[in-house]
Amino acid sequence: MSKRPKxxxxxxxxxxxxxxxxxxxxxxxxxxxxxxxxxxxRFTGKVQDSDREYDYSKNDKQFFMGGxxxxxxAYTTATVIFxxxxxxxxxxxxxxxxDKEYDRSNFFGEPDYNFHDVERSSIxxxxxxxxxxxxxxxxxxxxxxxxxxxxxxYITDSVGRTGTMVxxxxxxxxxxxxEVIGNAILQYDTSVGPVDSSTLGGIEYSDSSxxxxxxxxxxxxxxVSNPAYQGAPSSLTPYSAxxxxxxxxxxxxxxxxxxxxHVIVTVGVRNDxxxxxxxxxxxxxxxxxxxxxxxxxxxxxxxxxxxSTYYSYVESxxxxxxxxxxxxxxxxxxxxxxxxxxxxxxxRLPFMS
Numbered sequence: 001m002s003k004r005p006k007x008x009x010x011x012x013x014x015x016x017x018x019x020x021x022x023x024x025x026x027x028x029x030x031x032x033x034x035x036x037x038x039x040x041x042r043f044t045g046k047v048q049d050s051d052r053e054y055d056y057s058k059n060d061k062q063f064f065m066g067g068x069x070x071x072x073x074a075y076t077t078a079t080v081i082f083x084x085x086x087x088x089x090x091x092x093x094x095x096x097x098x099d100k101e102y103d104r105s106n107f108f109g110e111p112d113y114n115f116h117d118v119e120r121s122s123i124x125x126x127x128x129x130x131x132x133x134x135x136x137x138x139x140x141x142x143x144x145x146x147x148x149x150x151x152x153x154y155i156t157d158s159v160g161r162t163g164t165m166v167x168x169x170x171x172x173x174x175x176x177x178x179e180v181i182g183n184a185i186l187q188y189d190t191s192v193g194p195v196d197s198s199t200l201g202g203i204e205y206s207d208s209s210x211x212x213x214x215x216x217x218x219x220x221x222x223x224v225s226n227p228a229y230q231g232a233p234s235s236l237t238p239y240s241a242x243x244x245x246x247x248x249x250x251x252x253x254x255x256x257x258x259x260x261x262h263v264i265v266t267v268g269v270r271n272d273x274x275x276x277x278x279x280x281x282x283x284x285x286x287x288x289x290x291x292x293x294x295x296x297x298x299x300x301x302x303x304x305x306x307x308s309t310y311y312s313y314v315e316s317x318x319x320x321x322x323x324x325x326x327x328x329x330x331x332x333x334x335x336x337x338x339x340x341x342x343x344x345x346x347x348r349l350p351f352m353s
Contacts, residue, residue, distance in 0.1 A: 247274070
């Protein structure tokens with residue numbers, strides 16, 4: 001979630017300490033940058049240094065986000081936000097043998113290999129312009145770069161094992177991904193007598209690429225009564241390597257009509273055109289072109305200003321796989337909404353199929 005700048009001076013910070021030597025600090029500050037109050041900034045940061053409940057573990061995080069907003073008039077706003085995330089984590093202790101109950105602090109993996117490291121950077125641009133005639137234009141564009149590396153040594157115990165030596169295995173995965181995604185949306189609001197209309201249409205584009213390499217190997221056994229660690233393996237041979245490139249172009253349209261502020265009708269349609277390509281560890285390539293259209297609709301009746309009944313129908317399309325027809329989903333929902341004027345949210349009682 002992007003924290004946008006505010007055109008006011010604000011600031012807060014905190015320090016925290018908890019179980020397993022959990023230490024963290026955070027800050028969120030912002031202000032205007034010029035006398036005309038048309039330019040504002042915001043900076044948010046969090047640093048965490050922590051262990052987990054088992055030995056040789058860590059749960060460290062760093063997160064920083066900085067943003068600038070330019071608002072030359074009451075009708076136009078442009079924002080740029082940069083964020084950076086780094087996580088240095090131990091995913092698990094390696095598991096536990098079958099023969100008895102072990103203390104959760106026991107560690108049967110490898111201190112030098114049980115890791116999950118994530119590093120992500122992204123920059124986002126957002127533009128909004130109100131034409132002051134019921135028409136509003138919104139545009140968003142984001143670029144992100146991700147590395148996600150994972151290594152894990154786990155025990156492979158058996159029910160009939162004798163002695164205290166337990167077999168182990170190595171697994172690991174390295175992943176790199178880059179993505180550009182953006183959209184442009186036009187919304188037009190108008191009223192004709194007792195009928196209020198809101199029309200929303202737009203386009204969306206995404207271009208993503210990723211490289212994923214997976215490894216597996218049997219590991220050295222460990223004495224669970226007196227663990228002696230072997231260290232990280234010098235090298236592991238990949239059993240899977242996959243490069244993927246996905247490009248999606250979408251167009252969508254939604255119409256909302258409100259009659260006498262009591263009956264609300266919503267209909268929508270969306271088309272996604274996808275170009276997919278991949279290359280596996282043997283160098284074999286595959287590609288596919290897919291186009292799917294989905295629909296949605298809803299009918300709401302406001303019994304009072306606080307209570308309403310509704311029916312909605314939504315179609316969904318699961319992310320496709322090359323050579324496999326996309327899986328489609330349909331949901332019917334019937335329910336009631338209760339939104340007291342003194343609350344900032346509403347309660348909902350749905351019945352779905």
